[in-house]
Amino acid sequence: MKIAVFAGDGIGPEVTGEALRILDALDLPLSYHEGDVGGAAYKKHGHPLPQATLDTAKACDAILFGAVGDFDCDHLSRDLRPEQAILGLRSANGLFANLRPARVFPGLEDTSALKPEIAAAIDLLIVRELNGDVYFGEKGMRTTADGLREGYDVMSYDESEVRRIAIAGFEAAKKRRGLLCSVDKANVLETSQLWRDVVIEVSADYPDVTLSHMYVDNAAMQLVKNPGQFDVVVTGNLFGDILSDQASMCVGSIGLLASASLGERKTEFGTFGLYEPIHGSAPDIAGKGIANPMATILSAAELLRHSLGQEEQAARVEAAVAKTLADGILGGDLGGSAGTREIGDAVLARL
Amino acid sequence: MKIAVFAGDGIGPEVTGEALRILDALDLPLSYHEGDVGGAAYKKHGHPLPQATLDTAKACDAILFGAVGDFDCDHLSRDLRPEQAILGLRSANGLFANLRPARVFPGLEDTSALKPEIAAAIDLLIVRELNGDVYFGEKGMRTTADGLREGYDVMSYDESEVRRIAIAGFEAAKKRRGLLCSVDKANVLETSQLWRDVVIEVSADYPDVTLSHMYVDNAAMQLVKNPGQFDVVVTGNLFGDILSDQASMCVGSIGLLASASLGERKTEFGTFGLYEPIHGSAPDIAGKGIANPMATILSAAELLRHSLGQEEQAARVEAAVAKTLADGILGGDLGGSAGTREIGDAVLARL
Ligand SMILES: CC(C)[C@H](C(=O)O)[C@@H](O)C(=O)O
Ligand SMILES: CC(C)[C@H](C(=O)O)[C@@H](O)C(=O)O
Secondary structure, eight states: OEEEEEEESTTHHHHHHHHHHHHHTTOOOOEEEEOOOHHHHHHHHSSSSOHHHHHHHHTSSEEEEEEOOOGGGTTSOGGGSTHHHHHHHHHHTTOOEEEEEEEOOTTOGGGSSBOHHHHHTOEEEEEEEOSOGGGTSOEEEEEOTTSOEEEEEEEEEEHHHHHHHHHHHHHHHHHTTSEEEEEEOTTTOHHHHHHHHHHHHHHTTOTTSEEEEEEHHHHHHHHHHOGGGOSEEEEOHHHHHHHHHHHHHHHTOGGGOEEEEEEEEEOSSSEEEEEEESSOOOGGGTTTTOSOOHHHHHHHHHHHHHTTOOHHHHHHHHHHHHHHHHTTOOOGGGTOOOOHHHHHHHHHHHO | OEEEEEEESTTHHHHHHHHHHHHHTTOOOOEEEEOOOHHHHHHHHSSSSOHHHHHHHHHSSEEEEEEOOOGGGTTSOGGGSTHHHHHHHHHHTTOOEEEEEEEOOTTOGGGSSBOHHHHHTOEEEEEEEOSOGGGTSOEEEEEOTTSOEEEEEEEEEEHHHHHHHHHHHHHHHHHTTSEEEEEEOTTTOHHHHHHHHHHHHHHTTOTTSEEEEEEHHHHHHHHHHOGGGOSEEEEOHHHHHHHHHHHHHHHTOGGGOEEEEEEEEEOSSSEEEEEEESSOOOGGGTTTTOSOOHHHHHHHHHHHHHTTOOHHHHHHHHHHHHHHHHTTOOOGGGTOOOOHHHHHHHHHHHO
16 A cells, blocks of 8 residues: 655645654555655755656555645746645646535534534535636736736636536535535636536436535635535535635634545555645744644545545544544644644544 | 616615615705616516616716526526626626625624624725626637537736726725735636736835735635734635625625725716625515615615715714614514514614
8 A cells, every 4th residue: 555645845744744653553554655745846856746756646546745835936937836736736646526524523613713503513525626627727928909917817617527526526415414515606607507507417317415506605605604504515626725715714623624635546445546634834833843733644544545445444543533632632723732743642542 | 966776686676775765864966767687677678787777877976786686587598697787787887896894783793603702803895806807708618629518717807907906905905904915816827926916016006005915715714714804805806706705794694784886987976886785686585575674775875975975974874774783673684573664764763
């Protein structure tokens, strides 16, 4: 079982280190294969996503990803910025389905900015498309007829792209509470109209899933007003970026949220995927030993589940995390004082 | 002082009716000029924004707009749907700056889904660009080389479009707490990169305003976590659509939020503008006399302020609204039981 480990920038290496300690404790035949990504890779190799890293990914069953982002790189041209590492890994590996579960861990209802009774009801999964939309369309700077600078980006989806993510959404809903909410802006965008049409077509194959549609502006409201109404939300790359971050903050603790990005490639044990915490590289606290590694540990659990077929071990890790939190061992982001290593130790002890 | 009154669909006529009763009570030389918009206009004239309505708008100093949206029209082609009325009025009149203030009325801190102490700190203004972005770029359905249906929409901004809305943002910040947060997705979008470059250029003229930049996904998180950090937020049409609805729900009472859309056209008394509540046509409660007219009444106050130069009368209306709310006269959306007319009466009595 080969795991590519791309720790990246800022707090990436610290939090990834704790996740590896947990994986080590599981007595699985794991091997780790490191690779450089992000600003760290740029500084060493002149590129945020070197070919060697891409090759390592291809040779493995899954990627455990830390975080990328480095202020030093802000002046670089777009194709050399740290973010290109994650965008490039998603597209080079056909990882089109980003699964972002958001739910409140028992005992942590009060860490949300939402009222505790509203936060407690959150148990949703955002299924975000990752390989298309305005992220990957033609883009650039041009000059208008009047000689003005103009930036442009083409948003688009074709029916095959929508169909496969819609299927991912319906499949997820089938395994959960059977509710799928598709989010778009079909009252304004043709891309969304095609999206909606295709989602409706796919729904014919899922008679036991209840499909609803919501405009993205309304979804952003409903996620604040009554997030408990959502089971699975399926949406495009851009809206998914915004709504999944919003949803994670509704939970109150972005340091606890994992994500899995899956494609069609099968490995010996499951589906090839990339696993990363939702939070970023947090350069302001990097190297201080205070970053919360829980989101990365939970990402490792998702890796066990989806890419290595180790549901039991995944659940074991998740239970140890829940127990640690219930015991009040909390990082600074949750108002506690436990450091990175201390949290890792606590999870290990409860495994 | 000529006011175009476009009541539109659903609860539009009811809530507009109350706003007109308030305006009538002010003893100003007002004349009203009605026009059909939305599904109502389509049913009468075959178009959601008839030429006669456009002509009425041009002949007036301001537009008081109710709401558009009608399920009966969902099957129509895009150019005939009710939403085209508002999009068309915005673009035909060059109304590029949408101002959406969000703050919690004293006594209503608890109606938000956010914790009362977090909600109470909200006092922000979203300045949303309204005439460009992916809303108005080339769009359509096409067939890919593989014969697949594809929807597309071109996102773009040129420097003049960004400059004028940036100026609107800086000017607003200057009159408030002096903080301007520009929201974009410059790590992915070229449109956003141009946006950011131009906002930075404009900032040179506003040394006393503190400018910050935030990615839209982070902004959606921060609006939940700590909305009190924002003073003025300036952003594009699409991100503004999402974030302003989210912000209004953070306040807790979308039935209380007004908006003003302004352009460059000056009238005898101020700036020509369109004023509308943030909420939609709410067909489910239309005609029942239970819709909350406060957002439309507050929109009328903004109309008095910006288009008619009646700051004093605007403040008078706003004070009467605040007093009504403080006296506990609340619509169903706020957990109260006051009907549309009753709320109108209560505001009138407190004028
Ligand atoms: C870093 C950035 C390009 C990325 C995205 O927008 O997809 C991030 O926000 C995410 O959600 O993983
Ligand atoms: C009705 C719709 C086209 C409109 C928009 O997206 O601009 C609405 O959501 C708004 O915010 O005024």
